[in-house]
Every structure is written in C-alpha cells, then in structure tokens.
Amino acid sequence: MKALILVGGFGTRLRPLTLSWPKPLVDFCNKAMILHQIEALVKAGVKDIVLAVNYRPEVMVSVLKKTEEEFGIKITFSVETEPLGTAGPLALARDILGKDDSPFFVLNSDVTCTYPFEAFRDFHLSHKCEGSIMVTKVAEPSAYGVVVTKPGSTAIDRFVEKPVEFVGNRINAGIYMFNPSVLDRIELRPTSIEKEIFPQIAADGQLHSYDLAGFWMDVGQPKDYITGTCLFLSHLTSQHSPLLSDPSKNKWVYGGNVLVDPTAEIDPTAVIGPNVVIGQGVKIGPGVRLQRCVILSNAVVRDHAWIANSIVGWNSNVGRWVRVENITVLGDDVTIKDELYVNGASVLPHKSISSSITEPRIVM
Amino acid sequence: MAVTKGVILVGGPSKGTRMRPLSLDCPKPLLPVAGKPMVWHPLSALAKVPELTEVIIIGFYEDAVMSGFIKDAKREYPNLAISYLREYRPLGTAGGLYHFRDSILRAPVPQNIFICNIDVCCSFPLAEMMDVHSKHRGVGTILGVNVKRETATQYGCIVHDPETSQVLHYVEKPESWISNMVNGGVYLFDKSLFDEIKVAMDDKTARAAEDPLIQSDEILRLEQDVIVPLAASRKMYVYQTNDFWRQMKTAASAVTASSLYLSRFLKNRPDLLAKPSSSIIAPSYVDPTATIDPSAKIGPNVAIGPNVTIGAGVRVKDAIIFEGSTLEQHACVVHSIVGANCQIGPWARVDGEPEPEKDTKGQISVTVLASEVTLAPETHVRSCIVLPNKSLSRSSANQVLL
Known part of the structure; x- marks a missing residue:
C-alpha cells in the first residue's frame, strides 16, 4: 500500500521553531511529527511513502533514510517546482500512487490524531467507492468546511464551506484514502482537492466519510501545537501508556x-x-x-x-x-x-x- | 560654633496622597525606606551636625501617630532634644514655622536652623551647607541639585551666580525652562528667617487689602512667599550637591530612595545592613525579626521589615517588604513594594519596572501592594497598584485594583 504526505513549504506558521528544523522533523511529544504518521502508516501495511514538498532539506533526507531502513519502506521526495495546492501533488506523484491497483492514503502533515489507518483502510475497502474522507466532530463548525452525508449513509452528499446555519458538525480531518482511479480526475496544475476534486467525486456518489474517534488537531501553529500536545497526552493517559511519568513513582x-x-x-x-x-x-x-x-x-x-x-x-x-x-x-x-x-x-x-x-x- | 537646630517638615494625612495606597495604612513620615522610617533619614543627618542641640518635627498628624517614633529617636540620640509639634490649622510651610517660632528659638537660642522637607531623599550634605552658609552674609542657603532639563520645571528652579553662589532668581515650578538647578528641599537659615517671614506676611496682608483678587488667608508658603522675595533681594545662596538626590512623592519613588539609602549605608552605616551571604546580596536591609530561608536569594536593594517570612527558593530584588508579610516558596518579587501583612503564594510573581525619571500619566511602573493583600499561588501581578485587603486569584498587569 502507498501513502502521500502533504508536507508543503517552510512551515512559516510554526516559526521560530521551523527556522532551525523542517516542520516534519519538529518533535511532537518527543517524536518527529512525521514519524508519528509514518509509524501509523507502516502499521496499516504501507510500504511506499511519498512526501510532497516544496523544497528538500538535506537534513530531512538523511533522517528519513534511517527511517526507510528501520521500517523497510521506500520514501520518495516529490518536489514541486511551483505550489500545486492540495491536489496537484497527487498528479505529480502519479507514477508511484498509480503503479498498482491498491488504494493509497493522503494526509496533511500538520494533523495529529490517533491515526486509525487500519480501520480507515478496512472502511474504504468495504464501501468499494473511489474515495474516503476522515471526518472529525467539532464544537464550532462555522470556521470550517462541513461534510454533509446522505441520510442514513456514509456517502457524502455535499460540502458546506464556513456554514452560517448549522448543517452538521463533521469537518474534513485532512486524511483521505483513494483508489488510483482518482488520479484521472486530477491535472498537473495548482488544484485544491477540497474545493475542486471532492465535489466531483461526491457528485458521482463515490465519496464516503469515516468518523474519526478520539482527538484531532491541526498543529501547524504554536498555540495549536500546545493544544494538540495536551490532547495527545490525554490520549496516552486514557491508554494507560507506560511512556507517561507515573505520579506514584515521581513525586x-x-x-x-x-x-x-x-x-x-x-x-x-x-x-x-x-x-x-x-x-x-x-x-x-x-x-x-x-x-x-x-x-x-x-x-x-x-x-x-x-x-x-x-x-x-x-x-x-x-x-x-x-x-x-x-x-x-x-x-x-x-x-x-x-x-x-x-x-x-x-x-x-x-x-x-x-x-x-x-x-x-x-x-x- | 554657634548653636544650630533642625526642623523637619512632615506634612499631614491630607498631604502625600500620591503616596497612596501605602499612606492609607501608614503615615508617610513613618513609611519604611531602607529599613528606617522616612523621617529617620533627615533626623540621622541632623544628629551628626556639631553643635546641633534640637530637632523639631512639624506636621499635622496626631501626636499619637508620631509618639512612637519620637520615643525611639530619643533613645537612639540621647544627646538631642527631639520633639513633635502639631499644627492644627493649615498655615503653609512658612506659616507653620512662624507659628512655632517661640519653640524653635527658645534657649539655647540657635544662630542657624536647618529645615528639611520629608519628601526628599539625598545624602544631606549638611556640613557642606554650613560651610557655605558661614561664608556669606545672606539669610539662607538652599541645597541645589542639578536635574535633567526635561524634568527641571517640576521643581523650584534656581538661577545662581556660579562665582559667589548667590541666588539671582527663583521660580517655583515654572511653565518654561529656566535652569537645571533646582531646590533640593533642604535649607539652612539664619534665625533672622523669622523676621523675613514676618515681612512676607505683612506684605501679603497689605497686598490682599489692595487687591481683591488676592485671597486673604493665613497660608504662607516657604518657597513662593518667602524664598522668592529673599532671592529677589539677593539674600539667598545655594550649595550645589553632586551627590544623589531624589524627590519622594510617589510610592514608586520609595523603592528608588530605599536603594539609594542602602547604597549609602554601605559607606557610612554598614552596621545597619544585612551581612552578605549565599542568600543575601548587598546592599540589603533585613530586620532581625525576619525569617529568611537559606535557599532564598535577597538583594541587592532590598529592605525587609519586622516579622517577615521569606520561604524556600524565594527571590527578592529592588523591593521593600513591609512588616509581617509572607513570601511563600519560589515566589519572585522585583521592582515592587509589598505592604504590611501580605501573603504571596508559591511561585507567585510580583514585578514592575524601575521608576522612570519622569512620570507618564496613567502608567504604573513599580508594583505596590498595600497591606493585607493576598496573592494566589502562581499568579502574576505586574505594574499594578493594589489597594488594601484585596485577595487576588488571577494575574493582572498595568492597572489599579480597588
């Protein structure tokens, strides 16, 4: 199985941290952000990972070289010469994503959650349609694009961008799974996957939504990075993770x-x-x-x-x-x-x- | 040498409102500065003048307010006659002096009289003033201080002849700049001062009779009503000091004054200072009844009052802690005044900015906690004025908390 991680540019929103390290390598809960994602992808059977980047820092190449060896996977840098939006990078990586019939994951590198890729994969395979979008529930949907499904179904009916009236509280979590056929819908030009591609697939009845359980946060800027850290730590606590310091042993x-x-x-x-x-x-x-x-x-x-x-x-x-x-x-x-x-x-x-x-x- | 006496003008409760909120609980003359009441500083300087027989403190606080201090002062300076004379009606600084002229002039009759305002902080170079005074034939000698040009008009401005030290011109708080030399609030007068005050009084009465616009009251101010005409008739001289000098009108200025006096104690009264150690950085004053945890770090420029408790890992710098207050572990107090019986919680922070040379309206620099203020653990109070008996559970900045 394959995956594409949308890394993008210089991570200016997370400066000054990203002045010293490329954003995917900034530690999140003591592990490089991108390693959280890669580990979860590997667990779901991913062997081929494409990093869609605007530039290719040497430090990232060398770090990921080790990751490749550690997990026995292939990591490819797909470098955009001009910004291609959120869909263009898929077309640019067509050779890898479309090399076989298996579906592939797409994820935004700024998103933290429990990354339930195995269950997501199973969901995608079960509905046999072209695409799946992970959705997460938020308290205040008016700032986001809301995903509205057909009654009694996971099939997506429409998207409402920044709704004024309440139409639902499920928003796009920035994690997708597609069959390679989706590549036929995307040209190699700057394209927004959310605004231009999803409505088409949904209109064809080929797009389903998957409810993400647990926390979700876009940690692309410091305030949210801290909030995301708290969510992640609470998750570890709920899992009784041995990684956390034990209050009974450490006063x-x-x-x-x-x-x-x-x-x-x-x-x-x-x-x-x-x-x-x-x-x-x-x-x-x-x-x-x-x-x-x-x-x-x-x-x-x-x-x-x-x-x-x-x-x-x-x-x-x-x-x-x-x-x-x-x-x-x-x-x-x-x-x-x-x-x-x-x-x-x-x-x-x-x-x-x-x-x-x-x-x-x-x-x- | 001729007999000399000293007068300290301390004002009263209706004056010194800018010292609030501290003066709400503690009369201004008794506010602790460098571990001593404000009035102690001029008194201790006067006590060193040879042939000085008596110090008279004049103000309109009740006698009971000052009696404790007078008792302590008499014990500290047994060879000095020390008394407090209470004004019952506002007479102005010169009016008050004149009202008590018999007490001041009683035997042994002084040839010279030092007059100190309570609200100045300086080295009180009284011997130098006496030296200048004894060499001229004028009525009085003013302590002159050079200040920055942009602040000069806040004070009484002096134009003088640098050759003779004679004052040529004096204007109280002029609207436009006149000179950088200002009145330092310390004077040495010949006993004929009282004749001059009488002249000024008669003059004022005469003018009031002629001009209905001039109010006929009993108030006579030393600066405007006496020194101005004395300067005009070339009877005033100036001794210019290059030593430290600050006005002490606001609560914030007490921190500055405290650190100036503490630095001075290093030279002239090291016995008053706390011994430097791993937890004490000089110059600092620590009352013997205060408890300081050895892991705390105190100083420089800190004055800690009686029965204060300083917990483990506490930091205090450029601050005054009044009696009975408690600073709990890891608290940090910088550029601040903590009033009496305050309770500062663990990891709480009380800080401010150093007092600026020129006040900006509405801007608070030094944080001042009045008495009985409680600060919850980990809260932060920055550049705030906090009135008495407040319990703060949230952080605040740049405001007055009523």
Whole structure:
C-alpha cells in the first residue's frame, strides 16, 4: 500500500521553531511529527511513502533514510517546482500512487490524531467507492468546511464551506484514502482537492466519510501545537501508556499528562504538570514549575523558573526565577537571563534576552 | 560654633496622597525606606551636625501617630532634644514655622536652623551647607541639585551666580525652562528667617487689602512667599550637591530612595545592613525579626521589615517588604513594594519596572501592594497598584485594583 504526505513549504506558521528544523522533523511529544504518521502508516501495511514538498532539506533526507531502513519502506521526495495546492501533488506523484491497483492514503502533515489507518483502510475497502474522507466532530463548525452525508449513509452528499446555519458538525480531518482511479480526475496544475476534486467525486456518489474517534488537531501553529500536545497526552493517559511519568513513582509529577524523555534530568523539588513534554537531555532545576508546555531537547530550565503555555526550543536556557507564559516560543539556543518575565514572545534562534518582554512580540 | 537646630517638615494625612495606597495604612513620615522610617533619614543627618542641640518635627498628624517614633529617636540620640509639634490649622510651610517660632528659638537660642522637607531623599550634605552658609552674609542657603532639563520645571528652579553662589532668581515650578538647578528641599537659615517671614506676611496682608483678587488667608508658603522675595533681594545662596538626590512623592519613588539609602549605608552605616551571604546580596536591609530561608536569594536593594517570612527558593530584588508579610516558596518579587501583612503564594510573581525619571500619566511602573493583600499561588501581578485587603486569584498587569 502507498501513502502521500502533504508536507508543503517552510512551515512559516510554526516559526521560530521551523527556522532551525523542517516542520516534519519538529518533535511532537518527543517524536518527529512525521514519524508519528509514518509509524501509523507502516502499521496499516504501507510500504511506499511519498512526501510532497516544496523544497528538500538535506537534513530531512538523511533522517528519513534511517527511517526507510528501520521500517523497510521506500520514501520518495516529490518536489514541486511551483505550489500545486492540495491536489496537484497527487498528479505529480502519479507514477508511484498509480503503479498498482491498491488504494493509497493522503494526509496533511500538520494533523495529529490517533491515526486509525487500519480501520480507515478496512472502511474504504468495504464501501468499494473511489474515495474516503476522515471526518472529525467539532464544537464550532462555522470556521470550517462541513461534510454533509446522505441520510442514513456514509456517502457524502455535499460540502458546506464556513456554514452560517448549522448543517452538521463533521469537518474534513485532512486524511483521505483513494483508489488510483482518482488520479484521472486530477491535472498537473495548482488544484485544491477540497474545493475542486471532492465535489466531483461526491457528485458521482463515490465519496464516503469515516468518523474519526478520539482527538484531532491541526498543529501547524504554536498555540495549536500546545493544544494538540495536551490532547495527545490525554490520549496516552486514557491508554494507560507506560511512556507517561507515573505520579506514584515521581513525586514531582503534578496532575498527570507528563511525558519525559528518560535522558532528561529533573530535580525532585520541581513541580511538573499537567500537560508537559520534556525532551531528550533536558535539565530541570530545583523548584521549577512547569505546566502546559513543551521543553525541546537539551534545553535547560534553571531554578525556580515558572513556565506555562509555551514552547522552549532546543538548547535554550531559561534563567532562574524567570516567568515564561502566553504562547511564548523560544527558538533554538535562546537564553533568557535570570528573573525576567517573558509574555507571548516569539524569539528567533540564538538570541539572548536580558530584559523582560511584557507584551507579546517577535524578538528578531 | 554657634548653636544650630533642625526642623523637619512632615506634612499631614491630607498631604502625600500620591503616596497612596501605602499612606492609607501608614503615615508617610513613618513609611519604611531602607529599613528606617522616612523621617529617620533627615533626623540621622541632623544628629551628626556639631553643635546641633534640637530637632523639631512639624506636621499635622496626631501626636499619637508620631509618639512612637519620637520615643525611639530619643533613645537612639540621647544627646538631642527631639520633639513633635502639631499644627492644627493649615498655615503653609512658612506659616507653620512662624507659628512655632517661640519653640524653635527658645534657649539655647540657635544662630542657624536647618529645615528639611520629608519628601526628599539625598545624602544631606549638611556640613557642606554650613560651610557655605558661614561664608556669606545672606539669610539662607538652599541645597541645589542639578536635574535633567526635561524634568527641571517640576521643581523650584534656581538661577545662581556660579562665582559667589548667590541666588539671582527663583521660580517655583515654572511653565518654561529656566535652569537645571533646582531646590533640593533642604535649607539652612539664619534665625533672622523669622523676621523675613514676618515681612512676607505683612506684605501679603497689605497686598490682599489692595487687591481683591488676592485671597486673604493665613497660608504662607516657604518657597513662593518667602524664598522668592529673599532671592529677589539677593539674600539667598545655594550649595550645589553632586551627590544623589531624589524627590519622594510617589510610592514608586520609595523603592528608588530605599536603594539609594542602602547604597549609602554601605559607606557610612554598614552596621545597619544585612551581612552578605549565599542568600543575601548587598546592599540589603533585613530586620532581625525576619525569617529568611537559606535557599532564598535577597538583594541587592532590598529592605525587609519586622516579622517577615521569606520561604524556600524565594527571590527578592529592588523591593521593600513591609512588616509581617509572607513570601511563600519560589515566589519572585522585583521592582515592587509589598505592604504590611501580605501573603504571596508559591511561585507567585510580583514585578514592575524601575521608576522612570519622569512620570507618564496613567502608567504604573513599580508594583505596590498595600497591606493585607493576598496573592494566589502562581499568579502574576505586574505594574499594578493594589489597594488594601484585596485577595487576588488571577494575574493582572498595568492597572489599579480597588
């Protein structure tokens, strides 16, 4: 089986993190975002993965080389010379996606969920139509495209973009499965799969929707990355995952949903949680208080610092008695001097901050 | 040497409203600055003047308000006569002095009288002022301070002859810039000051009789009504200090004044300061009855009052903590004043900006918590003024919390 992951461009929405690493390699809950997806695809029997990219960073090539070997799969970079939208990349990768009759997955690289690809595959095969769309229920559908099915059926009747009136609360989750015949509907030009291709397939009665169980989040920007992290951690908790730190064995865990890399060093007087991810080689000092935040690998959080709702970049150093909050994102190798207050700052890599940032802003 | 006396003008409860919310609970002269009541600083400077026999504190606070301080001061300076004289009617600064002239001039009759305003923070270079004063034939010597051009018009401005130090012109808070040298709020007068005040009083009464637009009241201000004419008749001189000087009108300025005095203690009163250690960075003042966890980090420029409890891993810098307050573990207090009996929860943060040189209306720099304020764990109060008895469970910034 085959899959195409829509990676796209430079991930500007996730800057300053994506100034140092290509977006698919930015860790999400201590694993590169794209590895979550690749592992789930491999579990569903995928052997061929195409990454639709605008550019091909060397670092990504070398990381994925290892992944290929580890899982015994083939990963191909399909590089767009001009932006092709969400459908064009399928036409560009036609040789791989259409090389046999088996269906293929398509997914947006910014989406996190439980990736139930096996069940999705089984669903797709059972209805024998051309395409399947994963849908997720949201509380406020008016900001999205709502998927409306025919009464008593999974067959999609129509799409309503940003509905004013309530027509349903199932929205496109950005994960699809198609038979190769869909490639005949797509030309090699900038095309939106959602706006131009889906309505056609639905009109032919060939598109079905599959209800995604559990959480779903587009984690393409920092605020949602943090929310998505919390959802993922809650999922791990509901699964009684051994990856999470056990509060009964670690007295510094507060409120649960705490994921810590085994190589991280945590002072026992720190209080961590709920909803915290601590990466490889991170050092957390005495009396540190962390909640709803992500500390990326090799960062240091020094004594009595307080961090909430923020992302601390790789190799960064948060000084003593510093308070960081409100969707602050520190890029790679950022230093915050002792006792400062950092409110909603986006700090570009290699900066040293020596005075408080009291209102949200970008520090170049 | 001739007998000298000192007068400290402390004002009253209706004055110093800009010191709110601190002055709601604690009379301004008794607000702790560098661990000592504000009024202690001029008093201790006066106590060092040779031949100074007496210090008279004049204000309109009730006697009971000042009596505790007067008692302590007498114990600290047993060779000095110290008293508090209460004004019952507002007479203005010069009017008040004149009203109490008999008390001030009683034997031993002073040749010279120092007059200090409560709201200045400086090194009180009284010996230097005496030196200048004794060399001229004028009535008085003002402490002159050079300030930045853009702030000069907030003060009484002095134009002087740099050769003779004679004051040529004096204007209180002029509308346009006149000079960078301003009145530092400390004076040394010859006892003939009282004759000059009498002249000014008569003059005012005479003008009021002639001009219906001039209000006939008993209020006579030292600066506008006495020093202005004295300067015009070339009877005033100035001693210019290059040492530190700040006005202490707002609560925020108490933090600045406290750190200036603490730095000064390093030189002249190291015995008053807390000994530097792994947890104390000089200069800091820690009351002997305060409890500081050894893992806390205090200073520089911190004054901690009686019966304060500082928990483990707490950080305090550029701040004043009034008596009876508790800072729980990992709390951080920077550029702030924590009033009496406040309770700051674990990981709570109280911070502000250093006091700017020129006030911007509506902008709060230093955070001031009045007395009995409770701050919930992990909350953050930044550049806020918090009135007494508030219990805060949410973070706030840049506002007054009633």
